[in-house]
Amino acid sequence: MVLELQKPRPIWQIMFSTHHTDVGLLYLISSLAFLFLGGTLALAIRAELFLPGAQIIADAMTFNRMFTVHGTTLIFLFIIPFASAVGNYFVPIMVRYKDMAYPKLNAIAFWMIPPAGALIWLGFADFTWYATPPYSIISAPGPAADMWIFGLKILGISSVLGAINFIVTILKCKHPDMSIGQVPLLAWSFLSSSLIILVAIPTFAAALLMLLTDRLGVSGFFNPALGGDPIAYAHLFWFTFHPEVYVLVIPAIGMMYEIIPRFSRKPIFSYGSGVFAFVLLSIVGFSSWAHHMYATGMSFTEKTVFMVGTLAAVPASAMHVFNFLATMWNGRIRFSTPMMWAVGGIALFFSAGAGGVVNSAMPLDFSTHDTYWVVGHFHLFVMGTIAFGSIGYLYYMFPYVTGRMYNEAMGKIHFILSFVGTVLVFFTQHVLGLYGMPRRIFDYPPIPEWIAMNQIASVGAMIIGVSMAVFLANMIHSSAKGTPTDTDDPFGLGGKYYYPFEARNPHH
Amino acid sequence: MKGMLGLFLLLAVVVIVPVAEYAFAAGDEPGEYVDRRVLIWNLFFRMMTVAFTVGAVVSGTIIWLILRFRESNPKAKPTPYEKEGVW
Numbered sequence: 001m002v003l004e005l006q007k008p009r010p011i012w013q014i015m016f017s018t019h020h021t022d023v024g025l026l027y028l029i030s031s032l033a034f035l036f037l038g039g040t041l042a043l044a045i046r047a048e049l050f051l052p053g054a055q056i057i058a059d060a061m062t063f064n065r066m067f068t069v070h071g072t073t074l075i076f077l078f079i080i081p082f083a084s085a086v087g088n089y090f091v092p093i094m095v096r097y098k099d100m101a102y103p104k105l106n107a108i109a110f111w112m113i114p115p116a117g118a119l120i121w122l123g124f125a126d127f128t129w130y131a132t133p134p135y136s137i138i139s140a141p142g143p144a145a146d147m148w149i150f151g152l153k154i155l156g157i158s159s160v161l162g163a164i165n166f167i168v169t170i171l172k173c174k175h176p177d178m179s180i181g182q183v184p185l186l187a188w189s190f191l192s193s194s195l196i197i198l199v200a201i202p203t204f205a206a207a208l209l210m211l212l213t214d215r216l217g218v219s220g221f222f223n224p225a226l227g228g229d230p231i232a233y234a235h236l237f238w239f240t241f242h243p244e245v246y247v248l249v250i251p252a253i254g255m256m257y258e259i260i261p262r263f264s265r266k267p268i269f270s271y272g273s274g275v276f277a278f279v280l281l282s283i284v285g286f287s288s289w290a291h292h293m294y295a296t297g298m299s300f301t302e303k304t305v306f307m308v309g310t311l312a313a314v315p316a317s318a319m320h321v322f323n324f325l326a327t328m329w330n331g332r333i334r335f336s337t338p339m340m341w342a343v344g345g346i347a348l349f350f351s352a353g354a355g356g357v358v359n360s361a362m363p364l365d366f367s368t369h370d371t372y373w374v375v376g377h378f379h380l381f382v383m384g385t386i387a388f389g390s391i392g393y394l395y396y397m398f399p400y401v402t403g404r405m406y407n408e409a410m411g412k413i414h415f416i417l418s419f420v421g422t423v424l425v426f427f428t429q430h431v432l433g434l435y436g437m438p439r440r441i442f443d444y445p446p447i448p449e450w451i452a453m454n455q456i457a458s459v460g461a462m463i464i465g466v467s468m469a470v471f472l473a474n475m476i477h478s479s480a481k482g483t484p485t486d487t488d489d490p491f492g493l494g495g496k497y498y499y500p501f502e503a504r505n506p507h508h
Numbered sequence: 509m510k511g512m513l514g515l516f517l518l519l520a521v522v523v524i525v526p527v528a529e530y531a532f533a534a535g536d537e538p539g540e541y542v543d544r545r546v547l548i549w550n551l552f553f554r555m556m557t558v559a560f561t562v563g564a565v566v567s568g569t570i571i572w573l574i575l576r577f578r579e580s581n582p583k584a585k586p587t588p589y590e591k592e593g594v595w
Contacts, residue, residue, distance in 0.1 A: 264577070265587045267595050321566065328573045332584050335574070343574065350566050354559040364552050495593045 018103035023110050024088030025401065028394075030113055031081035032475075037121070038073035039468055041066050046425070046461035049454045052446045060442035064126040065144075067440065071129035072148070075248070076155045077117050079382070082390050083251035084110070084162050087190045089397065091166060094187045095174035100165050109165065112158035116151040123147030128440065130237060133222040133230040137214040149212050156201050156208070163194035163201075185274045189254025192278040193247045196285060200247070204240035207233055231296050238289035246285040246313075249381065250278060252389030253320050253349075256342045259396055260324050263339035264331030265493060269323050277319040284312040294365045303362045310360040317353050321346060336491050337411030341392025344419050348384025352377060355430060370440075373433025380426040383464075388418075391471070398475075399490035404482030410474040417467030424460025428453050 014022045045067055048057045057063050088106065092099055100106045125148035127136040136145055170191045174183060183191075211233065213219040220226025222233040261268045268274060287309030294303050324346050333339065355377040358364050368374060391414075398406050432453040437444060444450055489495075577584065589595035 261595065265590050265595060267589060325566075325569055325573060328577055330587065331577050332579045332587055332590065333574070333577050334579050343570065347567060347570055351563065354563050357559065358552070358555050361551065361555060363547065364555065367549075367552065495590055495595060 016107075018099075018107045020088045020092050020099045020103065020106065023100075023103075023106050024085045026110050027081045027085035027088055027113075028401075030110075030117075031078050031085055034073050034077035034081070034117060036468065036472065038070050038078055039465070041070035041073070043461055043465045045070065046458040048442070049444075050458040051454075052444050052451065054443065057442070061126055063442040064128070064440070065124045068125050068128050068148075069120060072120055072152075073117070074382070075129065076152070077113065077120070079248050079386055079390070080155075080159060081110075081113055082394075083190075083193070083248075086186075086251065086255060086390075086393055086397065087162075087166055089401070091169055091187050091190055092173075094184045095170055096178060097169060097173040097175065101168035101173050102165050105161055106165050109158045109161040112154050112161075116154040116158070119147040119151035119154070123151070131211060131233075133211065133214070133233045134224055134228075136211060137223050138225075140215075142215070145215065146212065149208050149215075153205065153208050156205050159197050160201055163197040166190045166194040167198070181275075185257035185268065185271065185278070186251075186254040188275050188278050189250045189257070192282040193250040196243045196247050196250075196282045199286070200240045200243040203236050207236035207240075210236075231293070234293050234296065235290065238292045239286075242289040242292065243282075243285040245378075245381070246281050248386050249349075250281060252345070252386040254278075255389045255393035255396075256320075256324060256345060259338045259342040259392055260327050262396075262493060263336060263342075263491070264328050264333050265495065266327055266331045269326035269329075273319050274323055277316040277323075280316040281313060284309065284316065287312060288360075291360050291362075291365070294362045295369045307360055307362050311357065314353065314357060317349070321350055334491065334493060336395075337406070337408060337415060338392045338396035338491075340412060340415045341388050341395065344415060345385050345388030345392065348380055348388060348419075348422065351427075352380035352384055355380065368433055370438055371433035372429045372437045372439055375439045376426045376429030376433060379429065380422070384422050384426065388422075391418075398478070399485045400487055402479050402482065403484060403487060404478055405485040405490060406478040406482060407474050410470050414467050414471045414474065417463050417470065421460045421462075421464035421467060424463065425457045426460075428457045428460065432457070 014025060017023070044056065045063070048055045048063060057066065088100065123144035123146070125131075125140065125144040127140040127145060127148075131140075131145075131148070170183060170187050171180070174180075210219065210221040214221055214223050214228070220228040222228045222230050224230065257268060257274060288306055290298060290302065290306040291310045294306075298306075324342075328343075335343075355373070359368060359374070359377055395406060395411055398404075432450065433439075435447075435449050435453065437450050437453075444454070575581065587595070
């Protein structure tokens, strides 16, 4: 099943294949392409904010378009498809089945992504990834806004199809000898996140339709001029997208559950607590959506309920962290590149979580709402935890996909630069938020503290940009000319840590 | 399983109860005078004290684990699972 790139085949054979590893490879390549596209926009945004006043971007409208497409791309076209790539590759192998449950549906789910990406990028909407009403209804320029809505609609359908496939594959297609309690934690993470998708996405699907009909002028659900309520959209949006945070983070934690025991040369400390924490996160993820709306005039009781609901995720998240630390304890740890990314991801996950606790306390939320604190907080999750876990896993799966080894020194340079850059950008943005700088602004007053903090953040972003160039060079060069490796033990850990042995699903 | 649930309950009590208590300090009952700005910043500093303390402990533990259990540490020894060859 492995060595997709070592045995060259015509590209159309891969493109029209329904085999899970081929679809996984397509997901992987497309997600990485969008990572670099979205990352380029991030660099432009940070370059613009290096100093007050217009720098490299012509006007505020263009700036708005750039951060809208940046956020939409990296969340919907990089993180989610990357998780699907990993799931496609490894979930069938982990549950010992020949393929995904519905291979054609799987290929269809992937092939919805390129047209959706094209709609989002060709439209280049300007109303933020939240599609802020009533602006998005009344005055956001079309057809960009409509293209974004259709793009998101298609991506939602793709996610639901993928989720159905993962759930059926894990629950119904696992080997008869394998109980659900023996399914690896990575597969559990896909089961949990897929269940969240099935419950959460339909709400946003409905909201998108309502937004579209509002834009067409045939309804007024969120249009105050027609008696509608933009806050209703906020509820519908966050009912989907707070749980979606867990859809993003749970697979990344699942990937860390694969990496950390292998490189610690020990089994995971507590399989049961990992499963328990995944299931708990997928439930409590639905009890916290309104913490994004403390400032909208909710009652004190509502705010308290959602604050406690949000904090309920803390113990579950902490269980994962403690599980990782206990696994490393008494291990004999090899700090190859995947392990460095995983451990860095744990540290940043904890930091992001600590900031989130502060955010969720409603009196504090009023101080930080819509400031750069929030930007720093969620980027620390998205970049520091999810991207770190994902990139670590990419290095981990690289030998199995290509049959070659990546350049270890370049992988470590990539990690060190990314870690330093991430801390510089996103920790600084927390402080910038406390200084009161609002998010989503093109220009800012020349306050010395704001300028200094923005410059630190921009330098950090450039460091991440350099690290990503190293990453790209490493991936391209090593895929073609890397040292051929022993796919049974590419990291030289010894022993029989599992999946290469089961990785024998022939193409069909 | 019991230990796991115990750990979870302990974490829930340690984290949720104090913060819920803070929330009620916001006090928006009519007639009550609260200087919200002072209150919020006081709360912020208290929470950040907790966050930094816990953060320092966890970060310190991570750093110690990295240094102590790295395979190049002279004290490193094979895990029992390595001897069995399967983990």
